[in-house]
Amino acid sequence: MSQSAYLTAYEAIRDQILNGEIPRGQKLTEDKLASELGVSRTPVREAIRKLEEEGLIKKKKVVNPSETDLRNIFHVRSLLEGDAARSAAEYLSEEKLIRLKECVKIGRNGTVDEIMAANKDFHEIIVQSSNNPFMADVIERMNSIIYLFRKTVVYHNRPFLIDEHEKIYDAILKHQPDQAEELMKKHLRADLEFCLRFIRVE
Amino acid sequence: MSQSAYLTAYEAIRDQILNGEIPRGQKLTEDKLASELGVSRTPVREAIRKLEEEGLIKKKKVVNPSETDLRNIFHVRSLLEGDAARSAAEYLSEEKLIRLKECVKIGRNGTVDEIMAANKDFHEIIVQSSNNPFMADVIERMNSIIYLFRKTVVYHNRPFLIDEHEKIYDAILKHQPDQAEELMKKHLRADLEFCLRFIRVE
DNA sequence: AAATTTAAAATTGTATACATTTTATGATTT
DNA sequence: AAATCATAAAATGTATACAATTTTAAATTT
Incomplete structure (x- = not known):
């Protein structure tokens, strides 16, 4: 095995959750976990610690986030990604604009897995446009939770998902920062509400 | 010793940095570090990992943040604490308003150590008013860096520091969310610029 | 039967040993 | 002297052993 035991453990546990x-x-x-994964406790320990930082585990238990928890996380995400969308509208390289548009296109025509990836890329391109690695880091730490949500909206075909992406793309293209920020915040709010209804029903 | 070796190590290393x-x-x-602190490598390892998450250590080295790094961190802090100030202006309990005012007062008359503590409390009360433990958590993770800055502004008597606190307090008291947010953001920007000038000169 | 206590088992925290990787040092070549 | 390589030293990653704590279950008391 080429990968470190720690990384192996981290990815395996995260994916299983x-x-x-x-x-x-x-x-x-x-x-x-250690014997299941065929490594010793030490790397498992570190993997669990990292997942605790990411909020997937709390006090050695897989979290079962309450509605309030999810609203709180999304509130922070909105503030940060809203700001990132604003930055993107101020300036985004030609190349990234093209990639962004490509994400929208795949969102309409791709397979479920492709849509998942495109959705992820769409948001990542915008976050990176802020040129603030620290902000990207904070968002990265919410990744596991965000992934859970992305899965819900894509697999259950949330209405208007891609339309909203397209609108955000337009605002960025036309250099409308206020617009872009507002649309991104609305977009995330819609994701949240959709997921909350779903998670409660499931 | 009553404390765990891990916590001992974490606090000792953090303070030394x-x-x-x-x-x-x-x-x-x-x-x-392990032999200096009289514990084994295991808890030291975990302490270092935590400090890496907090951004005080990177790749086993004590960070020497660039101006850009500091700007990035403060940008995120502004977004979050600005929003928290807005929440506070929408509603803050009588008791917390009193504590906030007390912080301003100590800021004018206290000893350096008291001012340090009051400054910390002032911001913490506002952050907590958002009722978003997740947000508080994200800010908490910037704590070490924030502490460095607080030390600079307090020990070097940054002009208008307490005046700005008082203005923020007023806006919260008078339920002016837009005002409060804007003032908080300005306040943090002023902190940043002051510190940057200082750190470059030192 | 419910509550309390006690013993055991399980789990985590810490120390240590060993393996692997990285870094530093100095010898050898050009 | 600079560059390259080989070797030793240092540091990290991982495994394992043991100690301390927590949890669980059973036994005893009320």
Whole structure:
């Protein structure tokens, strides 16, 4: 194996949580995971710690975020990504504009997996446009939770998802910062509300 | 010793960095720290990892943040604390308003240490008013860097520091959310610019 | 039967040993 | 002398052992 045991453990545990193989609320024990993954406790320990930072695990248990938790996380995400969209509207390279448009296109015609990836890219391109690696880092730390949501909206075909992306793209293209920020915030709010209804029903 | 070795190590290393006992840019080695602190490498390892998350250490070296880094961090802080100030202006309990005012008062009459503490409290009360523990968490993770700055502005008597606090307090008291947000952002920008000039000169 | 206590098992925290990788040093070549 | 390579030293990653703590379950008391 070329990868470090720590990374292997981190990815395996994260994926198992996100896929639902490890159910919400379940307590994780280092020993069990270690033998399952064929590594020792040390790297598992570090992996768990990292997942705790990311908010996927809390007190050794897989989190079961409440509605309030999700609203709180999305509020922060809105502030940051809203600001990033504003930056993008102020300036975005030709090349990134093209990639952004490509994401919209795939969003309309791609397979589910392609749409998942395009959705991720769309937001990442905008975040990176802020040229603020620290901000990107903070958002990166919400990634696991964001992934859960992205899965919900894509797999359940949230209405207007791609239309909203296109509108945001237009605002960025036309250099309308206020517009872009407002649209991004609305977009994320719509994601949140859709997911909340869904998670409650499921 | 009642505290865990991990916490002991974390606090000791953090304090040594913030006090300048461990200079910027210095490489940290687990072994050396472990024997200095009288614990084994394991808890030191975990402490370093946590400090890396907080941004005080990067790639085992004590960070020497560039001007750009500091601007980036403060940009994020502004977005979040600006929003928190807005929340506070919408509603803040009687008790917290009193504590906020007290912070302003100490800012004018207290000793340096008291001012340091009051300054910290002032911002913390406002952040907590947002009722968003997740946001508080994100800000908490910037704490070490923020502490460095607070030290600079307080110890070097930045002009208008307390005046700005008072204006923010007034806006919150009078329920002026836009005002409060704008003033908070200006306040943080002023902190940043003051510190940048200082750090370059020093 | 419910509550309390006690013993055990399980789990985590810490130390240590060993393996692997990285870094520094100095010898050798050009 | 500069560059390249080989070797040693240092540091990190990982595994394992043991200690301390927490959890669980059973036994005892009320």
